[in-house]
Amino acid sequence: MPKLAIIGGGDLGQQIAAIARAHGGYEVAGFFDDFQQVGTNTNGGPILGPIDDIEAQRGQGTFDALLVGIGYKHIDFRRQCFERFTATIPFPSLVHPAAHLEPTVTLGAGTIVGAGCVFDGGVSVAENCYFNPGCIIAHDTSIGANSFCGPGVTLAGFITIEEDCFLGVGTTVIDNIRITTGTQTGGGTVVTTDITNPGLYIGVPGRKLRDRV
Secondary structure, three states: OOEEEEEOOOHHHHHHHHHHHHHOOOEEEEEEOOOOOOOOEOOOOEEEEOHHHHHHHHHOOOOOEEEEOOOHHHHHHHHHHHHHHOOOOOOOOEEOOOOEEOOOOEEOOOOEEOOOOEEOOOOEEOOOOEEOOOOEEOOOOEEOOOOEEOOOOEEOOOOEEOOOOEEOOOOEEOOOOEEOOOOEEOOOOEEOOOEOOOEEEEOOOOEEEEEOO
């Protein structure tokens, strides 16, 4: 069985390790984390070393594949980690067995889908995205690279989410909407019109609270 390592040993990394075990296709080798002591045992596995050790430990056979367990609060760093290693190390897509994806769904490298998610026909997801449990993605929707969806996000049909977006828990987006790169939404936001200026949007209907930090 191939061995999977995860960048980030915090809460998100632990969730990814649990999805990998439920998936059954990978053995979790452990985590690379700059802020935890090497050799520390977590619920998901050991801390293997800092991020700078990844390539050397791959060469030693410590692991075979890699995923990013960095959360939405550090979305630029998520992208940096993926781009740093994707040319030389495989990043699998990982789907919890309690999720349902139609056969026409496509997932990019490093994308992770949690339990209870439903992806309709014609959904296209780029690389290094993360979907918390219970996301509903309706037909013919496109989601750009390095985007992150909180629990219970609902996207109607024919939506385009561009890169580096974070949709907060329970966000709803009606059909035929485009959301620009770098957009964030707060919990429970309802998006009813295109978002063309990146920033944080909240409320019903969604309104811009501030520019992207």
